[in-house]
Amino acid sequence: MTAPEIVLTADLVRDLLRDQHPDLAGLPIREVPGGWGNQMWRLGDELAVRVQRNDPTPQLQLKERQWLPVLAPRLPLPVPVPVRSGEPSERFPKHWTVMTWVPGEPLDHGTISRGEHAADTLADFLRALHAEAPADAPVSADRGAHPRDCTDGFEKFLEAVALDDLAADVRAVWDDAAAAGAWEEPPGWVHGDLHPANVVVAEGTLSGIVDFGDLFAGDPAWDLAAAWVVLPEGTAARFFERYARADESAIRRARGLAAMKSLFLILMGQNGDRGLPGGKPHWGPAGRAALDRVLKGL
Incomplete structure (x- = not known):
């Protein structure tokens, strides 16, 4: 957590810019919805400043700085590209990054009305992203x-959410996933954290993807889960056909x-209702809707 004596404000962000990137310090600054690990400010019309907040390590931001400039040119949707690096200082002891702004609003604050278009758009994006990753x-x-190696985490989420009559159905979906064959192809690039707060929408459809801090090389199924977690009901089959x-x-x-990601969203919503740090009250309904879609299958 950020040290309690340091309050992240627009004035602090402007001071950080004056210290390290003074040519940007005169641009308008306003806070916008951020994620769990980072707080974010809009900087002018085309940039944003992401400030490390709950992330215990700078590695997630450093990973984005290294790899997003490599990946962005081949992706068919806008993604945030780092343009300036902010280093820890006496004024603020954590990392921060100036990135390009992805227009639109996060799906957890918006809606998808053009479901088939969004399914095609997400499928095309993930086909482009899921190329074979380099050795480094x-x-x-x-x-x-593999899901079978994540069962302890799934069970903890399921117990914490307390679904009562739905628990057996959700566990059956998980057991089927745990029994499925493993990914045997070379590791591909995986976003790793596709959920409503990390996809951007505009004009009723997907318009961008953000927050690549969990980017890794591995099984694309971790992203394909977005067919239920992100897309509206009735579009998963179209997504997989296009992919x-x-x-x-x-x-x-x-x-x-x-199913596991949906439980996480529900749990985060519960944390928000209890006033716990990082809680997102509006994630609860999004998680429950996603879980309903999971239980309905394709």
């Missing part, structure tokens, strides 16, 4: 494993991972 690509310590690279085992793994 990052790996994940807590994501990317065209997921066999039955990958779809089963993805559906189980979507």
